[in-house]
Amino acid sequence: MNTSFxxxxxxxxxxxxxxxxxxxxxxxxxxxxxxxLFVFFILGEALRQAAPWWWPKTSCTIISSGVESxxxxxxxxRPAVRYQYQLDGRDFEGTLVARGDNATSSYDxxxxxxxxxxxxxxxTCRVSPTHPALAVLERRIPWIAFAVxxxxxxxxxxxxxxxxxxxxSASSDDADSQSISQKASKGRGHKIALVVGxxxxxxxxxxxxxxxxxPAVHQLRSMGWTETPCTxxxxxxxxxxxxxxxxxxxxxxYEYQAGGRSWRSNRTTFFSALSSGYDNARDVVGxxxxxxxxxxxxxxxxxxxxxxxxxxxxxxxxxxxxxxxLIAGAALSRWAWGQMRxxxxxxxEGPKDEAPGEGPLxxxxxxxxxxxxxxxxxxxxxxxxxxxxxxVQAWKGWERGHPDWFLTxxxxxxxxxxLATIGAVGYLVLSLANPRPRLTLDNATPRLGDEFRxxxxxxxxxxxIRQLSILLEGRxxxxxxxxxxxxxxxxxxxxxxxxxxxxxxxxxxxxATTVIPHDTMHSFEGNSNKxxxxxxxxxxxxxxxxxxxxxxxxxxxxxxxxx
Amino acid sequence: MLTITTDTxxxxxxxxxxxxxxxxxxxxxxxxxxxxxxxxxxxGKGTQDVEVVNEKGxxxxxxxxxxxxxxxxxxxxxxxxxxxxxxxxxxxxVVLPSGETERLDLLVGPQxxxxxxx
Numbered sequence: 008m009n010t011s012f013x014x015x016x017x018x019x020x021x022x023x024x025x026x027x028x029x030x031x032x033x034x035x036x037x038x039x040x041x042x043x044l045f046v047f048f049i050l051g052e053a054l055r056q057a058a059p060w061w062w063p064k065t066s067c068t069i070i071s072s073g074v075e076s077x078x079x080x081x082x083x084x085r086p087a088v089r090y091q092y093q094l095d096g097r098d099f100e101g102t103l104v105a106r107g108d109n110a111t112s113s114y115d116x117x118x119x120x121x122x123x124x125x126x127x128x129x130x131t132c133r134v135s136p137t138h139p140a141l142a143v144l145e146r147r148i149p150w151i152a153f154a155v156x157x158x159x160x161x162x163x164x165x166x167x168x169x170x171x172x173x174x175x176s177a178s179s180d181d182a183d184s185q186s187i188s189q190k191a192s193k194g195r196g197h198k199i200a201l202v203v204g205x206x207x208x209x210x211x212x213x214x215x216x217x218x219x220x221x222p223a224v225h226q227l228r229s230m231g232w233t234e235t236p237c238t239x240x241x242x243x244x245x246x247x248x249x250x251x252x253x254x255x256x257x258x259x260x261y262e263y264q265a266g267g268r269s270w271r272s273n274r275t276t277f278f279s280a281l282s283s284g285y286d287n288a289r290d291v292v293g294x295x296x297x298x299x300x301x302x303x304x305x306x307x308x309x310x311x312x313x314x315x316x317x318x319x320x321x322x323x324x325x326x327x328x329x330x331x332x333l334i335a336g337a338a339l340s341r342w343a344w345g346q347m348r349x350x351x352x353x354x355x356e357g358p359k360d361e362a363p364g365e366g367p368l369x370x371x372x373x374x375x376x377x378x379x380x381x382x383x384x385x386x387x388x389x390x391x392x393x394x395x396x397x398x399v400q401a402w403k404g405w406e407r408g409h410p411d412w413f414l415t416x417x418x419x420x421x422x423x424x425x426l427a428t429i430g431a432v433g434y435l436v437l438s439l440a441n442p443r444p445r446l447t448l449d450n451a452t453p454r455l456g457d458e459f460r461x462x463x464x465x466x467x468x469x470x471x472i473r474q475l476s477i478l479l480e481g482r483x484x485x486x487x488x489x490x491x492x493x494x495x496x497x498x499x500x501x502x503x504x505x506x507x508x509x510x511x512x513x514x515x516x517x518x519a520t521t522v523i524p525h526d527t528m529h530s531f532e533g534n535s536n537k538x539x540x541x542x543x544x545x546x547x548x549x550x551x552x553x554x555x556x557x558x559x560x561x562x563x564x565x566x567x568x569x570x
Numbered sequence: 571m572l573t574i575t576t577d578t579x580x581x582x583x584x585x586x587x588x589x590x591x592x593x594x595x596x597x598x599x600x601x602x603x604x605x606x607x608x609x610x611x612x613x614g615k616g617t618q619d620v621e622v623v624n625e626k627g628x629x630x631x632x633x634x635x636x637x638x639x640x641x642x643x644x645x646x647x648x649x650x651x652x653x654x655x656x657x658x659x660x661x662x663x664v665v666l667p668s669g670e671t672e673r674l675d676l677l678v679g680p681q682x683x684x685x686x687x688x
Contacts, residue, residue, distance in 0.1 A: 191621055
């Protein structure tokens with residue numbers, strides 16, 4: 008069948024094309040412009056912060072050193088260091104520790120930074136060659152430069168969009184949509200997926216590291232710290248405006264004696280990033296009023312390090328959330344990498360029939376029993392960990408005599424799912440004690456029309472199995488998008504019973520043979536469409552989880568010489 | 571006007587066979603390239619998969635011309651039709667950058683009919 012799709016541009020389609028270009032240019036142009044503006048500002052600030060690296064050195068003397076209040080709720084502390092230096096016979100006084108904003112939410116950080124400069128000591132400072140009154144004590148790496156990656160994403164999207172609108176416009180008009188081969192990804196989609204997966208993985212991993220892993224490590228280490236009495240010298244709820252509304256944080260400044268001197272700190276918990284929200288801040292401040300006595304935990308090896316609350320709270324489990332991004336990103340990257348490694352040939356000759364070696368092949372199950380348990384356990388812990396945070400909140404309401412009915416009812420289905428996952432984990436743990444099938448194909452590369460011989464052997468107590476069935480199943484799998492969800496439909500087109508027996512002496516081991524029809528479809532794997540062949544082993548055990556294991560096999564097309 | 575013809579006039583090719591044919595074009599405007607592509611594609615419930623298994627490009631072609639092509643058919647996938655998925659083969663002649671296209675549908679498999687599933 009010869010199908011023609013010749014088209015000649017007509018006026019209306021030309022108009023549509025022009026208006027489409029206009030909208031596209033406006034949309035992507037805005038992306039590009041806004042992204043570029045932010046890139047410009049961020050790089051400008053980074054250069055400003057990096058400037059002291061090229062400033063000349065001079066000697067300076069520390070006049071005073073301490074911590075001062077900034078008056079800002081978001082970052083209320085700043086190292087306050089005054090120093091004196093001479094240049095060209097003139098005296099100058101500097102107060103900048105480093106270029107950029109030195110304010111911080113951590114009293115400890117400001118205190119430690121100031122402590123590096125002892126009053127009366129001499130040190131080196133850097134002086135601006137153009138403004139001698141401008142000097143800094145420290146040169147810092149302008150980390151803000153890395154923030155340029157975020158607006159750079161917009162610049163890249165805008166740039167690619169503009170390129171596609173104008174350069175690719177001719178080939179993306181009506182005629183293009185009629186070329187099916189033009190839709191072939193040529194690997195671009197896989198590369199994008201790889202990059203997106205890596206970004207997700209890195210962002211998820213970084214968030215997990217800072218929100219959960221590092222705080223958890225610090226918390227564990229603090230188990231060996233010394234219990235020390237302390238006095239609350241300042242306690243208030245800090246609040247500041249953000250893009251998403253108002254943020255709150257408890258700021259409890261406490262004083263204690265350790266190592267022969269007095270220390271101050273405002274580290275209430277190692278999980279401070281997760282201790283947001285007004286209620287939490289109010290509760291923390293309420294339980295540590297100004298002037299009250301309390302107990303803190305002090306690192307005996309470094310008395311300046313301390314924490315007020317080293318207990319683990321269910322809310323800290325929220326720090327596990329970024330693991331979703333980490334796992335999803337890793338899975339996406341792994342898939343994309345796998346797809347890229349199986350690229351199409353560039354030669355004019357078609358691909359060779361790359362069959363692995365002939366001979367027997369021991370099959371590996373789709374998912375091992377231990378893999379099933381670990382997967383279910385991870386999901387169970389994850390799900391119940393998150394749900395438990397809200398259950399605790401609801402429980403507190405009941406304890407206080409002010410139950411939150413909406414939250415309680417809302418949580419019911421989530422708790423039921425959580426209980427079901429616990430049941431599933433228990434079921435799968437029990438199934439670990441099941442006899443395990445080991446399948447061997449006589450021919451590692453079965454083809455359509457071949458005689459197919461498979462042998463099986465159970466490890467463990469196979470006599471517990473009352474009924475055994477082994478099927479060879481062929482099915483279609485079609486994956487598609489519906490809205491934002493991805494669905495996969497499956498349709499079995501072939502089922503061959505290899506074994507169906509209840510005889511005790513046949514179950515532990517044996518062999519089965521069948522002929523794969525030559526007029527069916529071989530294994531096939533597209534990005535969204537598949538033909539899957541699977542050996543399904545099912546064993547019925549009385550009053551115990553059944554044996555159920557699937558083994559995917561590859562059935563290849565017929566040999567060319569047999570056609 | 572674009573045309574694609576096979577030397578044998580047939581549309582069924584067994585895996586391992588060679589598809590030999592000729593494409594011709596008469597264009598109204600200059601083109602950057604014309605490409606001849608052997609590919610398979612899916613239709614049905616799943617998101618469409620398309621894979622170009624071989625292609626031949628002719629850069630800066632004359633406005634009118636013809637060119638013979640020769641592609642070896644790989645071992646698979648076969649043309650098939652199931653309840654969810656249909657897989658078909660074709661040769662396309664595509665003019666770039668206009669995207670003007672001519673397609674010749676093919677059947678690839680051991681038999682002169684597509685594999686029916688289910």
